[in-house]
Amino acid sequence: MSLFHRLPPVFRALGAQALAFAGLVALARLGLRFPPMVWLLAQATGAVFLSRFAALPFRWLLIQAALPFLVWAAWGLGLPAWIYLALFLVLAAVFGGGLLTRVPLYHASRDAWKKLEDLVPDRPGVRFVDLGCGFGGPVAHLAKARPDATFVGVEASPFTWLVAWLRCLPWRNARIRLGSLWRTDLAAFDVAYAFLSPVPMPALGAKARREMRPGTRLISHSFEIPGETPLRVIPVKGREGARLMVWDF
Numbered sequence: 001m002s003l004f005h006r007l008p009p010v011f012r013a014l015g016a017q018a019l020a021f022a023g024l025v026a027l028a029r030l031g032l033r034f035p036p037m038v039w040l041l042a043q044a045t046g047a048v049f050l051s052r053f054a055a056l057p058f059r060w061l062l063i064q065a066a067l068p069f070l071v072w073a074a075w076g077l078g079l080p081a082w083i084y085l086a087l088f089l090v091l092a093a094v095f096g097g098g099l100l101t102r103v104p105l106y107h108a109s110r111d112a113w114k115k116l117e118d119l120v121p122d123r124p125g126v127r128f129v130d131l132g133c134g135f136g137g138p139v140a141h142l143a144k145a146r147p148d149a150t151f152v153g154v155e156a157s158p159f160t161w162l163v164a165w166l167r168c169l170p171w172r173n174a175r176i177r178l179g180s181l182w183r184t185d186l187a188a189f190d191v192a193y194a195f196l197s198p199v200p201m202p203a204l205g206a207k208a209r210r211e212m213r214p215g216t217r218l219i220s221h222s223f224e225i226p227g228e229t230p231l232r233v234i235p236v237k238g239r240e241g242a243r244l245m246v247w248d249f
């Protein structure tokens, strides 16, 4: 796989748009003149064509086709430039943490929180980490249910982290850290829980095998670690196929 193909889809998509745009600028410099709609169509067609080379999935091709027209429409609104910067910053604050690792923000159900409670070993001083804790629902619930254990959430998106931090303030045994799960040493925990996406699971499995101590537990919500059969699979309410997978080291 080339270096380009290993880039996250968002960068491949931007690369395809930029290349298509560069091609059109070259044509304009040669003196070609067309109505704006033709330029937009050419930009969309070029970007979709290049996106196929960039191995982007079908839904990205639809986004690539629509993007030039949406940009044109937004331009026509005459909005001040700072609005785009502000929107970008808000989106980055909420979703930025998962952009590169391709992990969106969504939440485990209350049923999953309850079932997680049963998976925290019943001895005082247990340390639990939620890798990518979102708005902190599981950490807050568990910290309230188990005052004898410590619950840590790690979250990479600043706004999401702030919500989780505020939500967990009432619980002295809950801590929410702003940072990357990849920089969190799992050796410090008895239970590591993650609800991410299929993309980081091979790397998470390798990290857990490297760092987790014997007698500790890894729980993944809904996403498998390729090649690792879970010890237990517990269905939970939520999207279709929602389940907790448990591996004991």
Ligand SMILES: C[S@@+](CC[C@H](N)C(=O)[O-])C[C@H]1O[C@@H](n2cnc3c(N)ncnc32)[C@H](O)[C@@H]1O
Residues within 6 Å of the ligand: 094, 095, 096, 097, 098, 099, 101, 103, 104, 105, 106, 107, 108, 130, 131, 132, 133, 134, 135, 136, 137, 138, 154, 155, 156, 157, 160, 179, 180, 181, 182, 194, 195, 196, 221
């Ligand atoms: C699907 S949500 C899960 C929320 C929560 N753990 C739950 O079970 O309800 C995944 C979260 O992981 C965060 N995330 C993604 N990549 C991360 C990373 N490398 N380090 C820390 N957090 C990350 C995202 O910002 C998102 O809030």
